[in-house]
Amino acid sequence: MKLTREEQSMLDGKDGKARQKAMQLLVRYGEALGAERLVATDNVAGVPGSSNAFLQRYYHLHGGGGYDAIFSLFDLDSDEIVEVPKASAHTCHLQGGFDPDNWQLLGASPESFRISQESEAFIAARGVQILKTCAPYLAGNVPKRGDHCAWMESSAVVYCNSVIGARTNTEGRESTSAAMLTGRIPDWGFHRADNRRGTHRIDVDVEIESVMDWGMLGYFCGEVVGERIPVLTGQFTADLIRHKHFGAAAASSGGVEMYHIVGVTPEAPSLEAAFGGLRPVEVVKYGLEEKRRTYDNLNSKASDTDVDYVMLGCPHYSLEQIQGAVALLEGRRVSPNTQLWVFTSRAVKAVADAQGLSRRLRDCGAVLVTDTCSSIAQAVPPGTKVAALDSAKQTHYLPAIMNIQAWFGSTQDCIDAAVTGRWNGVRP
Amino acid sequence: MSVKTFSLTGRKVVGGVAEGEALVTRQTISGWGGINPTLGTITETRHELRGVSFKGKILVFPGAKGSSGWSAMFHMTRLSGASPKAMLFTEMTTKVALGAVVMRIPSMTDFDRNPLELIETGDWVRVDADRGIVDVRKATRPPGS
Numbered sequence: 171m172k173l174t175r176e177e178q179s180m181l182d183g184k185d186g187k188a189r190q191k192a193m194q195l196l197v198r199y200g201e202a203l204g205a206e207r208l209v210a211t212d213n214v215a216g217v218p219g220s221s222n223a224f225l226q227r228y229y230h231l232h233g234g235g236g237y238d239a240i241f242s243l244f245d246l247d248s249d250e251i252v253e254v255p256k257a258s259a260h261t262c263h264l265q266g267g268f269d270p271d272n273w274q275l276l277g278a279s280p281e282s283f284r285i286s287q288e289s290e291a292f293i294a295a296r297g298v299q300i301l302k303t304c305a306p307y308l309a310g311n312v313p314k315r316g317d318h319c320a321w322m323e324s325s326a327v328v329y330c331n332s333v334i335g336a337r338t339n340t341e342g343r344e345s346t347s348a349a350m351l352t353g354r355i356p357d358w359g360f361h362r363a364d365n366r367r368g369t370h371r372i373d374v375d376v377e378i379e380s381v382m383d384w385g386m387l388g389y390f391c392g393e394v395v396g397e398r399i400p401v402l403t404g405q406f407t408a409d410l411i412r413h414k415h416f417g418a419a420a421a422s423s424g425g426v427e428m429y430h431i432v433g434v435t436p437e438a439p440s441l442e443a444a445f446g447g448l449r450p451v452e453v454v455k456y457g458l459e460e461k462r463r464t465y466d467n468l469n470s471k472a473s474d475t476d477v478d479y480v481m482l483g484c485p486h487y488s489l490e491q492i493q494g495a496v497a498l499l500e501g502r503r504v505s506p507n508t509q510l511w512v513f514t515s516r517a518v519k520a521v522a523d524a525q526g527l528s529r530r531l532r533d534c535g536a537v538l539v540t541d542t543c544s545s546i547a548q549a550v551p552p553g554t555k556v557a558a559l560d561s562a563k564q565t566h567y568l569p570a571i572m573n574i575q576a577w578f579g580s581t582q583d584c585i586d587a588a589v590t591g592r593w594n595g596v597r598p
Numbered sequence: 599m600s601v602k603t604f605s606l607t608g609r610k611v612v613g614g615v616a617e618g619e620a621l622v623t624r625q626t627i628s629g630w631g632g633i634n635p636t637l638g639t640i641t642e643t644r645h646e647l648r649g650v651s652f653k654g655k656i657l658v659f660p661g662a663k664g665s666s667g668w669s670a671m672f673h674m675t676r677l678s679g680a681s682p683k684a685m686l687f688t689e690m691t692t693k694v695a696l697g698a699v700v701m702r703i704p705s706m707t708d709f710d711r712n713p714l715e716l717i718e719t720g721d722w723v724r725v726d727a728d729r730g731i732v733d734v735r736k737a738t739r740p741p742g743s
Binding site (some may be wrong): 195198199202203204217225247323324327344345356358396424425545569 | 626632641661665674677691697698700
């Protein structure tokens with residue numbers, strides 16, 4: 171790889187041991203990718219230094235524990251423990267595993283909560299913004315078009331590339347922590363214009379309106395294109411929330427990191443622009459049949475209609491979505507046999523508190539939870555056998571992680587299930 | 599009976615030499631939410647290798663999919679001693695590249711011929727990532743299998 175003078179100086183250790191280790195990791199990673207150079211970034215979203223019981227135990231035995239040890243040995247994959255300096259690039263922490271106000275509800279042990287609080291304090295002292303959300307673009311981190319970013323969290327990555335038109339690959343924990351200390355990331359993949367062109371055309375020939383419709387369409391697209399770039403044609407518009415659910419679903423069933431919607435997303439003013447001179451490798455129709463098949467696919471992991479748990483907020487709910495859930499619950503109460511947890515970020519919850527939304531949810535028997543989700547925290551109410559979800563992404567992951575059944579449907583279907591304790595979802 | 603052997607050439611992703619039994623899938627693998635990092639087993643509900651462990655195997659697969667937690671989960675397989683011995687994959691992504699780097703196992707891609715078509719589970723594979731060569735000895739299988 172060709173390094174600039176500044177990068178070479180970091181690699182030579184002139185900017186301290188930690189930056190040297192970070193640069194060594196980026197060079198190994200860049201060479202693995204086949205990248206020729208690094209690119210400067212000032213917007214990093216990762217999970218630097220975050221710890222869990224496994225890492226605590228392991229590094230207690232190998233390296234003596236402590237947060238410098240976890241950051242050095244795991245985040246930077248270094249063989250030597252170095253002192254971790256302040257971040258060089260603007261960096262935010264994505265979702266974590268614990269809500270500081272509801273960790274007991276989520277079944278966390280005092281010990282694991284203490285570990286999470288300590289690692290949060292460690293990283294906050296290094297200048298990292300504690301956003302603790304999978305949707306940083308709803309909590310104060312909104313890049314502008316063309317910015318080079320180094321983001322983790324597949325649903326945020328696909329949003330960053332497709333809706334904002336900023337540029338990031340799906341980075342990992344180690345690469346984002348290295349980027350935090352160096353302000354660099356391999357110049358590969360989505361950082362380069364040629365790699366942002368569409369590969370598959372999806373002709374949408376059925377009504378796509380609700381958030382649920384967009385989630386199913388995303389899930390279908392991910393299954394069709396895998397890691398490639400779908401270009402959607404059809405008559406529809408989508409707001410931020412619909413993009414959020416579409417992208418999250420496409421990044422779960424497949425590895426979609428970027429999509430174009432002709433006439434909607436910034437790099438697709440026309441079909442020609444979206445493909446940038448490439449011919450689609452495949453043209454696929456999404457009609458009523460495909461929509462129904464996707465619905466059945468998502469619902470293939472459930473059979474019992476008694477619902478123990480309803481989870482909303484994957485990716486983290488926006489303020490509008492919390493308002494929507496409150497409106498659907500108004501004048502009703504969550505069934506004594508069911509629990510309803512709604513997940514969001516601390517920033518959005520602060521506003522929901524101010525608006526009285528958190529209290530209204532509580533009055534109806536629901537809980538507004540921050541920082542995490544059921545899949546990340548591996549937390550569902552005790553005894554949960556059947557869940558109901560309005561997120562195709564969460565439906566993809568949660569049954570495998572928690573060994574439970576999960577129904578997928580609209581937010582209305584889910585709220586109704588929370589109130590009645592029964593699944594009565596409507597097939598499209 | 600002659601033992602069938604052949605070689606593939608490709609590009610080094612992470613250097614080193616390793617040999618062992620192949621575990622082959624034509625399906626991409628999720629890291630976070632798709633594997634158990636202490637056992638090396640695939641846990642994704644609809645995966646053809648669900649319940650099968652890649653620990654100590656030469657993992658031959660198209661590549662990574664899903665969450666950005668891929669590298670961290672596979673990184674943990676290294677700490678648990680449950681990582682594959684080597685990886686051969688056909689689709690380069692940031693997830694699989696970073697995962698290969700932090701697992702520190704010989705890894706290759708960009709092959710002259712498709713390893714997913716030529717290598718089967720059970721074949722004996724020697725990966726020399728430094729030289730960019732994969733040697734394969736086909737497993738002897740009972741007739742009709």
